[in-house]
Amino acid sequence: MSSNPLASVLFVCVHNAGRSQMAAGFLSHLAGDRVEVRSAGSIPGDQVNPSAVEAMKEVGIDISEAEPKILTTEAVQGSDYVITMGCGDACPIFPGKKYLDWALEDPAGKGVEAVRPIRDEIKTRVEALVAEIDAAARSQD
Template sequence: MSDKPSVLFVCVHNAGRSQMAAGWLRHFGADAVEVRSAGSAPADQINPVAVAAMAEAGIDITGNTPKLLDYDTAYASDVIITMGCGDACPVFPGKRYEDWKLDDPAGQGIEAVRGIRDEIRDRVQRLVSELLPSTGA
């Protein structure tokens, strides 16, 4: 068992919002947080505009692949953050849930995705400060 908190980011395609959030959490949480992401209907690849927007911020998410949300991953997570996955997201008693209302970057240009990226960054920074109060992130 790990003493690290684990966070699961879930969106429909696991190709944009959840991948950007996972990238930010890996960046700000370093090795102190276990980071997971998944989708209820994963895409074939990560949204290239999301990859480009994150690269502008110095975060490389090119090695990630969309994954299907499964029961075991959700059950093993301490915090589950949903981003528009609707009723497909499982609910487990005793887990911390947050639903982040964010625009979907699918089909959007880089200008719009930059705004989504920055909003996700700000939310992840707040999450890190709650999960790891001693880091001052």
Template sequence: MASTPSVLFVCVHNAGRSQMAQGFLTHLAGNAIEVRSAGTAPAAQINSAAVEAMAEVDIDITAQTPKILTPDTVQTSDVVITMGCGDTCPYFPGVDYRDWKLDDPAGLGVDAVRPIRDEIRGLIEELVAELLPDRA
């Protein structure tokens, strides 16, 4: 793995789960980890309930936008974390793939998104401890 590890979060619409994960990892790791997210079929905008849920924990994801997943983005990542994109995610040997089984917040209100947000936060804290052991 590079001196600055690169993590890519992938979900279908790149509007909820992957955006919250990107927000948490950027918040917790700063510049120590390169953080990206993308989707196999990006939405037009980020899920408003995800934006609201993240604002409740003082993380602003309003500037993030859904992006299309490209093979180059996957290939240049050290860790690729998928969240419900299944077989539509490209596979490259040598890339560390992990699948996080998380509910899709699409169409849900903020009350239903909070538990998803909190689960993502726990997974991100574990990831930071693994990738940046000096911070643990």
């Protein structure tokens, strides 16, 4: 197994407490060490949304130890893919990065029943992202 990841991905949302944490959990689970995973928020919350933690636990992914982190310029510069989920204009833009904006409902303040469809949409998008990263790596071989 190669020790160099194929790509680095940064997920960004406002509080880094729900959508970006679920996306990071799925990407780490699906891609393993093939992809370096980061997440951050423009105004990080105090903790990861308990409903997001519960919804992820239902699909066998534990994000209970994750902590919201502040978005830094260094994190954006160090990432090949920057995926925003409603962080507005707070996300700095650098040339050479692949930016994707995923319009996803904010799970803040919602129960686990309302978070499940958001979780499932994130999983679908992360699976497509993994396929794109793998295809890009194969095309460079």
